[in-house]
Amino acid sequence: MRKAVSTTRKSVGDFAPKLTDLTDHVLFGDVWERRELSKRDRSMVTVAALVAMNRPDQLRFHLGRAVENGVKKEELVELITHLAFYAGWPSAMTAVTLAREVFSSREVPDRETS
DSSP states (O other): OOOOOOHHHHHHHTOHHHHIIIIIITTTGGGGOOOTHHHHHHHHHHHHHHTTTTTTEEEEEHHHHHHHOOOOOOHHHHHHHHHHHHHHHHHHHHHHHHHHHHHHTTTOOOSOOO
């Protein structure tokens, strides 16, 4: 069975093959697979770092990944709201605007239904 082509490989694999290999094998193949933190926790930490550093291009991907890893939409909105006071209002406003776009395009439910 063939492994799915990564987003990085699709976007820059032909231009920066080593960076793509490191992203696929070290970052997502090793670091994200370590047992010491759950993928859900890693997603929360990663989203927080990307909001704080105002990195909207990477944040777009990681907001979606966070939802896939079990983080609820309202938790991400609360995380961004909390970071407004620590990372700066402009970073939070950029992040919440981007989150709204990501969530509306993915039809992410507001609350977990059980």
